[in-house]
Amino acid sequence: MTQIPLGRGAEFDLIRRFYPVDRSAGAVVHQPATVRVGAGDDCAVVRGEGIALSVDISVEGVHFQREWLQPEEIGYRAAAAALSDLAAVAATPIGVLVSLAIDESDLDLAPRIMDGVRAAAAGARAVLLGGDMSRISGSMVVDVVVVGNALHPVLRRGARPGDSLWVTGELGAAAAAVRAWQAGGTPEAAARLAFALPTPRIAEAIWLVTRGAVDALIDISDGLAGDVEHLAAASGVRIIVDAASVPIHPTVHAHTSNHDLDLRLALTGGEDYELCFAAPPGAVERIADAFVDTFDVPLTCVGTIHAGAGVMLRANGSVTEMPYSAHDHFRAS
Numbered sequence: 001m002t003q004i005p006l007g008r009g010a011e012f013d014l015i016r017r018f019y020p021v022d023r024s025a026g027a028v029v030h031q032p033a034t035v036r037v038g039a040g041d042d043c044a045v046v047r048g049e050g051i052a053l054s055v056d057i058s059v060e061g062v063h064f065q066r067e068w069l070q071p072e073e074i075g076y077r078a079a080a081a082a083l084s085d086l087a088a089v090a091a092t093p094i095g096v097l098v099s100l101a102i103d104e105s106d107l108d109l110a111p112r113i114m115d116g117v118r119a120a121a122a123g124a125r126a127v128l129l130g131g132d133m134s135r136i137s138g139s140m141v142v143d144v145v146v147v148g149n150a151l152h153p154v155l156r157r158g159a160r161p162g163d164s165l166w167v168t169g170e171l172g173a174a175a176a177a178v179r180a181w182q183a184g185g186t187p188e189a190a191a192r193l194a195f196a197l198p199t200p201r202i203a204e205a206i207w208l209v210t211r212g213a214v215d216a217l218i219d220i221s222d223g224l225a226g227d228v229e230h231l232a233a234a235s236g237v238r239i240i241v242d243a244a245s246v247p248i249h250p251t252v253h254a255h256t257s258n259h260d261l262d263l264r265l266a267l268t269g270g271e272d273y274e275l276c277f278a279a280p281p282g283a284v285e286r287i288a289d290a291f292v293d294t295f296d297v298p299l300t301c302v303g304t305i306h307a308g309a310g311v312m313l314r315a316n317g318s319v320t321e322m323p324y325s326a327h328d329h330f331r332a333s
Contacts, residue, residue: 051148076196087273089155093121101141158278171248211283215279224302225241226325241312243316248265
């Protein structure tokens, strides 16, 4: 078999271009052992002992503007956002399924978009399992389903009073890029990279979990303020976030000297795809240096877990209710 087995037709010719052929083996690129049946049938079939599933949609004009990104980056970003949900439960990726709706005038972009999807999947040691495509008038849509294996998933509901709250990386860079574009400018290179090619923290999540450093876990997709609220609600605890400790990405400061505005962007901007997790007392401190040496990613304690409910913000010597919330697509309605 030299290519994915589909019948005749322009649509199927295009789909065949989404699946590269390993010329040395004379077949579609090798599937891992966790994939029993890959692309080319009505369903993919995978092996696993705790199958983790999630879906993430990326809509032109809502999640991105076409002039901001190359086609490969559109696909990569859409897949990386979905793969980050596997990181959020410390699942090992298996593969992705993609539904692509695109205007007929843009069909030449489709293989490039799917090149980006495959690159994101390969970076997570996953494969493209299949999907669907359709013609649409106007804005393109990339809908990605991720499949992983999570024998012992780590959920949002395990935080306990006495735990500390940690995040990986730095926050606000993707939002800084959007702010620059919306103002008619050009983002800093690092900010653009954070938006276009985010890194799902899959290996980092598994590393932390296997060392007993995580009681509850979520990825930061809608902004730290809102995602911490989900963690608090699921765990039935109160979380106090320390404003002075929030690791704001340097690019956020590039166009403003207003610290309050920068903090708000870091807390609410979203699409950072970093990890936020509750850790038992002292668990992270013992392994923090090894984590940074392994991944070259900072770890920052940004808060504490208490009995009660809700999310508070410690700033300027006082503790008040968190003034910010998660990104909400339907807030205007």
